[in-house]
Amino acid sequence: MPTPHQNHEPRELPQLSAERPFISDGGLETTLIFDRGVDLPCFAAFPLVTDEPGRALLRDYFAPFLAIAKTYGTGFVLDTATWRANPDWGARLGFDSVTLAEVNRASVEFAVEVGDESGVPIVINGVLGPRGDGYSAGEVMSAADAQRYHAFQTEAFADAGVDMVTGVTMNYADEAVGMVRAARDVGLPIAVSFTVETDGRLPSGQPLDAAIEQVDADTEGAAAYFMLNCAHPTHFSAVLGEGGAWRDRIVGIRANASRKSHAELDASDELDAGDPDELAEQYRTLSSAMPQMTVVGGCCGTDHRHVDAICAAIMG
Numbered sequence: 001m002p003t004p005h006q007n008h009e010p011r012e013l014p015q016l017s018a019e020r021p022f023i024s025d026g027g028l029e030t031t032l033i034f035d036r037g038v039d040l041p042c043f044a045a046f047p048l049v050t051d052e053p054g055r056a057l058l059r060d061y062f063a064p065f066l067a068i069a070k071t072y073g074t075g076f077v078l079d080t081a082t083w084r085a086n087p088d089w090g091a092r093l094g095f096d097s098v099t100l101a102e103v104n105r106a107s108v109e110f111a112v113e114v115g116d117e118s119g120v121p122i123v124i125n126g127v128l129g130p131r132g133d134g135y136s137a138g139e140v141m142s143a144a145d146a147q148r149y150h151a152f153q154t155e156a157f158a159d160a161g162v163d164m165v166t167g168v169t170m171n172y173a174d175e176a177v178g179m180v181r182a183a184r185d186v187g188l189p190i191a192v193s194f195t196v197e198t199d200g201r202l203p204s205g206q207p208l209d210a211a212i213e214q215v216d217a218d219t220e221g222a223a224a225y226f227m228l229n230c231a232h233p234t235h236f237s238a239v240l241g242e243g244g245a246w247r248d249r250i251v252g253i254r255a256n257a258s259r260k261s262h263a264e265l266d267a268s269d270e271l272d273a274g275d276p277d278e279l280a281e282q283y284r285t286l287s288s289a290m291p292q293m294t295v296v297g298g299c300c301g302t303d304h305r306h307v308d309a310i311c312a313a314i315m316g
Helices: 028-035 046-050 052-072 087-092 097-116 143-160 173-185 208-219 233-241 245-249 262-266 276-289 304-314
Strands: 076-079 122-128 164-170 190-194 225-229 250-255 295-298
Touching: 028 052, 046 052, 046 097, 052 076, 052 097, 052 304, 076 097, 087 097, 097 122, 097 143, 122 143, 143 164, 143 173, 164 173, 164 225, 173 190, 173 208, 190 208, 190 250, 208 225, 208 233, 208 245, 233 250, 233 276, 245 250, 250 276, 276 295, 276 304, 295 304
Parallel strands: 076 122, 122 164, 164 190, 190 225, 225 250, 250 295
Antiparallel strands: none
């Protein structure tokens, strides 16, 4: 375990030099809510870590994904269930700063247990989520404010000994800049995963290339890599097709199963699981065009069937 808050050089990440892509899971929250009937107030899964029935649900959820990694002989980026475990969302769920820090650390410890039992190479990834809503930029912070805000979780993750952290479903660049700086302060490698609307732009309206270039420029290229999540390939394929050095920084894709917009998904009472085979073919096309893509998984509406099909398409 690293010394708490020690500032040191980030460690090497095995997924960046792997012969086969590392995989991740799918849509944790959508699977638990729509397929398992689990009530997740505020779309938050982290309270499940606080008791054994909740941990059992999470173990059962991750099991088929870990089995897929073993089948295809690859590694697994194992996320903590902490997308909503920041101070604002934690307060809405009744967690004060002490109990919230404890549950962030416990989420890492639980992920380590699950990984140790899996028999596959594991990268423990501490998940950071946006301060606000993942689908809307809403009230924005400066990069300096975001750095101070997200230090709460990055420090808890560093204390608990994660391998890396990822800012997931990021919708404007300044918050991502603050996250990268907060991770750098505690010596943790960080990935930034942006989401885009159906036009390929961030919910803030900023073009994807400009957002990646801004984060790199404002952090001296400190992010280990970038990803895209919570959007269908048809929403961003055309933008990626434009190419450029910024595209080479995108190493991971965790797409939605559905072609619907964020607004349509937000208003939906039913899960749109899309077509796993069609999604897998779209990943195959992306993989051919982006040989640096070494992390693949799913997001909202996807489950182990989608990830299995994706692995078959690009590794089978």
